[in-house]
Amino acid sequence: xxxxxxxxxxxxxxxxxxxxxxxxxxxxxxxxxxxxxxxxxxxxxxxxxxxxxxxxxxxxxxxxxxxxxxxxxxxxxxxxxxxxxxxxxxxxxxxxxxxxxxxxxxxxxxxxxxxxxxxxxxxxxxxxxxxxxxxxxxxxxxxxxxxxxxxxxxxxxxxxxxxxxxxxxxxxxxxxxxxxxxxxxxxxxxxxxxxxxxxxxxxxxxxxxxxxxxxxxxxxxxxxxxxxxxxxxxxxxxxxxx
Amino acid sequence: xxxxxxxxxxxxxxxxxxxxxxxxxxxxxxxxxxxxxxxxxxxxxxxxxxxxxxxxxxxxxxxxxxxxxxxxxxxxxxxxxxxxxxxxxxxxxxxxxxxxxxxxxxxxxxxxxxxxxxxxxxxxxxxxxxxxxxxxxxxxxxxxxxxxxxxxxxxxxxxxxxxxxxxxxxxxxxxxxxxxxxxxxxxxxxxxxxxxxxxxxxxxxxxxxxxxxxxxxxxxxxxxxxxxxxxxxxxxxxxxxxxxxxxxxxxxxxxxxxxxxxxxxxxxxxxxxxxxxxxxxxxxxxxxxxxxxxxxxxxxxxxxxxxxxxxxxxxxxxxxxxxxxxxxxxxxxxxxxxxxxxxxxxxxxxxxxxxxxxxxxxxxxxxxxxxxxxxxxxxxxxxxxxxxxxxxxxxxxxxxxxxxxxxxxxxxxxxxxxxxxxxxxxxxxxxxxxxxxxxxxxxxxxxxxxxxxxxxxxxxxxxxxxxxxxxxxxxxxxxxxxxxxxxxxxxxxxxxxxxxxxxxxxxxxxxxxxxxxxxxxxxxxxxxxxxxxxxxxxxxxxxxxxxxxxxxxxxxxxxxxxxxxxxxxxxxxxxxxxxxxxxxxxxxxxxxxxxxxxxxxxxxxxxxxxxxxxxxxxxxxxxx
Numbered sequence: 001x002x003x004x005x006x007x008x009x010x011x012x013x014x015x016x017x018x019x020x021x022x023x024x025x026x027x028x029x030x031x032x033x034x035x036x037x038x039x040x041x042x043x044x045x046x047x048x049x050x051x052x053x054x055x056x057x058x059x060x061x062x063x064x065x066x067x068x069x070x071x072x073x074x075x076x077x078x079x080x081x082x083x084x085x086x087x088x089x090x091x092x093x094x095x096x097x098x099x100x101x102x103x104x105x106x107x108x109x110x111x112x113x114x115x116x117x118x119x120x121x122x123x124x125x126x127x128x129x130x131x132x133x134x135x136x137x138x139x140x141x142x143x144x145x146x147x148x149x150x151x152x153x154x155x156x157x158x159x160x161x162x163x164x165x166x167x168x169x170x171x172x173x174x175x176x177x178x179x180x181x182x183x184x185x186x187x188x189x190x191x192x193x194x195x196x197x198x199x200x201x202x203x204x205x206x207x208x209x210x211x212x213x214x215x216x217x218x219x220x221x222x223x224x225x226x227x228x229x230x231x232x233x234x235x236x237x238x239x240x241x242x
Numbered sequence: 243x244x245x246x247x248x249x250x251x252x253x254x255x256x257x258x259x260x261x262x263x264x265x266x267x268x269x270x271x272x273x274x275x276x277x278x279x280x281x282x283x284x285x286x287x288x289x290x291x292x293x294x295x296x297x298x299x300x301x302x303x304x305x306x307x308x309x310x311x312x313x314x315x316x317x318x319x320x321x322x323x324x325x326x327x328x329x330x331x332x333x334x335x336x337x338x339x340x341x342x343x344x345x346x347x348x349x350x351x352x353x354x355x356x357x358x359x360x361x362x363x364x365x366x367x368x369x370x371x372x373x374x375x376x377x378x379x380x381x382x383x384x385x386x387x388x389x390x391x392x393x394x395x396x397x398x399x400x401x402x403x404x405x406x407x408x409x410x411x412x413x414x415x416x417x418x419x420x421x422x423x424x425x426x427x428x429x430x431x432x433x434x435x436x437x438x439x440x441x442x443x444x445x446x447x448x449x450x451x452x453x454x455x456x457x458x459x460x461x462x463x464x465x466x467x468x469x470x471x472x473x474x475x476x477x478x479x480x481x482x483x484x485x486x487x488x489x490x491x492x493x494x495x496x497x498x499x500x501x502x503x504x505x506x507x508x509x510x511x512x513x514x515x516x517x518x519x520x521x522x523x524x525x526x527x528x529x530x531x532x533x534x535x536x537x538x539x540x541x542x543x544x545x546x547x548x549x550x551x552x553x554x555x556x557x558x559x560x561x562x563x564x565x566x567x568x569x570x571x572x573x574x575x576x577x578x579x580x581x582x583x584x585x586x587x588x589x590x591x592x593x594x595x596x597x598x599x600x601x602x603x604x605x606x607x608x609x610x611x612x613x614x615x616x617x618x619x620x621x622x623x624x625x626x627x628x629x630x631x632x633x634x635x636x637x638x639x640x641x642x643x644x645x646x647x648x649x650x651x652x653x654x655x656x657x658x659x660x661x662x663x664x665x666x667x668x669x670x671x672x673x674x675x676x677x678x679x680x681x682x683x684x685x686x687x688x689x690x691x692x693x694x695x696x697x698x699x700x701x702x703x704x705x706x707x708x709x710x711x712x713x714x715x716x717x718x719x720x721x722x723x724x725x726x727x728x729x730x731x732x733x734x735x736x737x738x739x740x741x742x743x744x745x746x747x748x749x750x751x752x753x754x755x756x757x758x759x760x761x762x763x764x765x766x767x768x769x770x771x772x773x774x775x776x777x778x779x780x781x782x783x784x785x786x787x788x789x790x791x792x793x794x795x796x797x798x799x800x801x802x803x804x805x806x807x808x809x810x811x812x813x814x815x816x817x818x819x820x821x822x823x824x825x826x827x828x829x830x831x832x833x834x835x836x837x838x839x840x841x842x843x844x845x846x847x848x849x850x851x852x853x854x855x856x857x858x859x860x861x862x863x864x865x866x
Contacts, residue, residue: 054425080427092422094415096529104408105415106426156427 005068007032007160007191008053008084013062015045015052022048023059024215030160030193035186037206038195039237044212046195047089050162053193054086055079067159083111085158089165089195091145093152095138099129102137102148106155114159115188122151125181143174150181161185163194167201179204199237211236244378249501251377253494255386255455258393259285259448261489263466264473265400265482266444272417272480273437276328276339277656279785280346282467284442287350288316288449289458290358293365296453302369313447320442324435327831332434334838337602341792342834344785347463348827354460356821362460365453385454392451397486400444404482413437417480468667468781471604472511475660476518478528487526508671512664516649519661523653548721565706568699576698577770578814580705584766586806587709589790591759593802594716596791598725599752600732601651604659605666606760606787608646611779612669613639613761614768618686619679628692632765639761640754642669647753651746663781670779685775689768705766712759713803719755720799728752793833795840804842 006029015023023045030036038046051057053064055076064072071079080086094102103119110116123130126147132140140148146166153161166182167175175198182205185192196202202209203223211219211226213236219226226232267281295308327342371388374381404410416423416433424430449462456462473492477484492511499510518526549557568576592606616638620626626634650661673680680686695701719725730738731745738745768774777783786809794805812829816822837844 056421056425075429076421076424077427077429080425086425088422088425092419094418094422096418097411097414101411101414104411105423105428107408108427152426 004031006030006065007034007067008193009063009065010049010053011063011065013049013052013059013064015048015057015059017048017057022215023052025062026052026212026215026217027062028210028217028220030191032191033186033189034208035182035192035194035206036208036210037202038193038210038212039197039199039202040195040212041197041237044236045215046212047164048215049212050086050164050193050195053079054084054162056086080156080158081108083114083157083159085153085156085161087149087153087161087163087166089168091142091149093137093140093145093148095136097137098134099132099137099140099148100134102152103155106152108156111157111159114157115190116157117154119155122154125154125184126151126177143170143177146170146174146178147181154185158190160191160193163192165195165197167196167198175201199233244380248377248380248382249497250494251382251386251390253497254393254490255383255389255493256497257486257489257493258389258396259452260466260469260473260493261393261486262396262444262448262451264470264477264485264489265397266441266448267470268474268477268480268482268485269413269444270437270441271474271656273413273420274328274332274339274434276343277337277659278343278441279340279467280323280343280350281441281445281470282463282465283347283350284316284320284445285449285466285470286354286458286460286463287319288312288446289365289453289456289462290354290363290449291315291446292450292453293358293363293458296366305366305369309447309450309453312450313443316446316449317439317443320445321435321439323442324438327835328438329431329434330835331838334834338792338796338834338838341789342831344789345827345830345834348823348830350827351460351463352821352824352827356824358458360460363458365455365457367454371454389451389455396444396447397482400482409436464781468663469511471660471663472515474525475657475664476515476525478525479656480529481525481527484525484527505675508675509668512668512671515664516661516668519653519657519664520649523657525657561710565703568702573698576702578811580698580702580770581814582807582810583702583705583709584763584770585790585810586803587712587766588760588763589787589794589806589809590713590716590802591756591763592787593791593794593796593805594719594759595752595756597796597799597801598720598728598732599749599756601749601753602656602659602788603662603753603756603784604781604788605646605662605664605784606756607779607781607783608662608666608669609639609643609757609760610764610767610783610787611673611774611776612642612757613764614774614778615673615680615686615764616761617765618689618768618774621689622686623679628690628695628769632762632769635765635768636758636762639764640758642761643757644750644754647750647757651749651753663784666779666784667781670776670781673779674776680776683776685773687773689774690772691769695769701770705770708762708766712762716759716802717799724748724751789830793830793840795842795844798840798842798846801840801842805840808841 008030010026010028012025012027013023014021014025026045026049038049040046048057052059055074058073063070066082066084069082071082094105103122128144129147129151132144137145137148150163166178170178179201182192182194194206208221209219209223209226210217211232218236219232263281263285267278270276270278292308292312295311296305299308323346328339331339331342368385368388371384373384375384375387404413412423412428412433416430420430469492473485473488476491477488492514495510495514496507499507564579567579588610592603595601595603613635617631617635620631620634621628646662646665650658650665653661674682690696691701695704727743727748731743731748735745790805790809791802793809794801813826816826819825833841839847
């Protein structure tokens with residue numbers, strides 16, 4: 001990988017659910033170590049963008065390049081093994097498995113150029129999970145489930161994490177913990193792409209905002225630049241969380 | 243006291259093989275969501291392979307080695323089937339894969355016949371375990387005691403694998419959300435193949451282990467399949483402890499049933515199953531099945547629309563040609579066409595239930611055979627005229643469907659399917675064992691139509707009118723409010739309820755209607771043949787209809803009768819040759835691979851590609 005080359009490059013992808021087109025030529029790139037927030041209203045295409053990258057809903061057109069290698073059309077498991085971690089929005093933990101077993105599912109061998117996570121390091125990052133080690137997934141609270149999904153993905157030692165709406169539907173105190181966790185990931189050298197509706201949360205953790213609306217990128221710049229253009233915010237984001 | 247204990251031990255010994263086969267089926271279903279109809283065939287293969295291996299391997303080491311090797315060989319065959327056939331159809335609509343496994347049943351039946359011959363094979367006795375042990379004065383075979391010792395070991399090993407190893411963790415995770423497992427970097431392909439290997443190996447092991455007790459024969463695939471379905475459902479789909487508990491329960495009950503209530507043997511386990519499922523709709527230790535679970539949602543359904551004029555014109559022309567058949571075809575072709583028409587009505591009734599209602603029934607033969615028996619009993623025992631009997635067949639079958647549906651619809655998904663299977667088996671065993679009324683195995687003969695309809699041509703027109711009428715009525719229903727409501731209840735039961743639809747009652751109406759039309763088809767059938775036998779109520783008859791519906795295409799309106807016509811013609815053509823099962827089985831597997839959307843679905847795709855239909859959609863084309 002050449003110096004200064006992007007970690008992840010999404011080039012003009014178009015993604016459909018059946019006949020319905022959700023993404024209509026989305027392009028953006030992410031530099032190593034950067035935290036990028038995908039912003040937009042419900043239905044703007046944030047989740048679909050992440051699912052397109054990880055291969056759960058493969059794009060019908062366009063290219064996704066990860067560390068200089070084109071991964072478009074790869075099965076999800078290969079993309080994950082290449083070092084792309086995915087944390088789904090609906091939490092999707094394995095409710096019938098214990099916390100430790102959930103982590104085991106995510107475990108992949110350490111990878112060159114990525115942080116190596118151990119169970120202990122994760123329990124340090126999310127202390128709540130340590131006490132819940134032997135509990136079944138279904139016994140966890142919403143916030144604990146959210147932590148578990150992130151921890152589970154980190155067990156795969158990814159170089160880049162796709163985080164789908166990490167602040168959604170959890171208590172404010174947990175949101176603060178979540179923000180700390182994301183900053184910690186950045187400090188460890190991970191690259192993060194997260195989707196958010198909560199502008200305050202995104203501003204607190206991300207370096208850059210990419211705003212989606214109707215399946216297209218409408219804005220791609222720093223938060224300072226976004227503040228200078230209130231009309232962009234009004235046109236493409238909901239007013240809450242400003 | 244001693245006798246009871248001895249019987250208990252026999253029951254426990256019988257539970258061993260049953261548990262192994264059932265846990266394999268349960269495992270495969272849990273991970274891959276495939277209802278493996280061929281599981282009984284792998285059990286049968288285990289017995290035959292074990293038999294052959296025991297012929298060549300000498301002594302006690304050879305005997306036990308042969309059993310282990312049989313498991314291995316059968317497991318490899320299962321993995322091969324998974325890699326060659328099933329891998330290609332995981333993306334197909336839910337449950338479609340069972341069609342492929344049905345093809346495997348047919349192939350295995352003919353291969354076993356070709357390799358091991360038609361005569362039943364007597365299993366060799368276990369070296370060193372040929373005698374009996376006296377337990378409180380009663381003789382108990384030593385081999386039974388060995389089985390009682392082996393079963394917990396196998397169960398424990400399985401438990402360890404599933405509960406304590408990484409593979410087990412992955413298997414359990416995949417059972418819940420396989421898409422998420424893939425997104426975490428696990429290659430599901432090998433997980434699925436591995437699960438298939440293990441599940442089939444367990445079936446093979448079970449088949450080889452029971453050799454000294456039961457030997458090997460060509461009917462054992464279906465015999466065990468019915469039992470295994472019952473065990474898995476009673477225990478709870480996907481639960482290993484449940485499978486163990488239910489195997490013991492069923493085996494012990496069977497042993498006592500044979501001794502104290504011999505006329506009940508066939509019925510007993512189904513009664514237990516119905517009782518358990520009414521009390522616990524997901525089995526003793528099972529969990530609620532979530533419909534359309536995460537990551538299992540198929541491609542969005544095509545909207546259904548009335549046929550355009552080219553299709554209408556084609557169908558009208560084909561009907562005209564068919565109606566003129568007595569003038570241009572041979573007398574034999576008229577009889578064959580009558581058979582096909584009747585079967586098409588039967589298939590169309592099940593197709594409506596599955597396609598519109600989303601209710602997969604494994605026991606639709608109950609209403610087909612039920613209708614046939616109602617008509618036959620009325621004519622043969624009460625001298626009722628044909629016209630009345632022909633009316634009583636759908637009415638009787640419809641009422642039976644109402645009763646069965648009322649109970650079975652408490653469950654959903656595979657449990658619902660199994661309950662319908664149980665009721666069909668219940669009816670079958672009743673008919674078989676209540677010889678005084680039903681004639682038992684000898685069936686009912688001499689059921690001929692009234693004079694005006696007794697000629698082949700006249701009866702052909704009767705069948706044409708009633709079958710085409712029934713199929714058109716079903717088609718009309720799909721475009722009527724009832725059809726809309728049914729599809730709403732199928733796709734989003736909660737939202738349908740929230741808009742004021744009584745989903746369960748809707749489904750009951752659909753079930754009763756499907757039963758009624760199947761009964762009409764059964765009535766037509768019995769007068770065309772002049773007789774009816776219990777095999778019209780068998781599992782394999784239910785499966786025939788099921789296969790036809792899936793082969794025709796579930797997500798199309800005409801899949802039922804088109805599949806029926808193709809399948810019935812193919813079967814008629816093929817049965818004239820030796821090894822027709824093998825050919826038919828391979829044909830079915832080929833269709834499954836080439837046309838996972840069914841015959842009609844594939845034809846529609848072809849027509850669209852050729853630009854023949856107006857609703858061409860370039861966006862969808864890209865997806866293929």
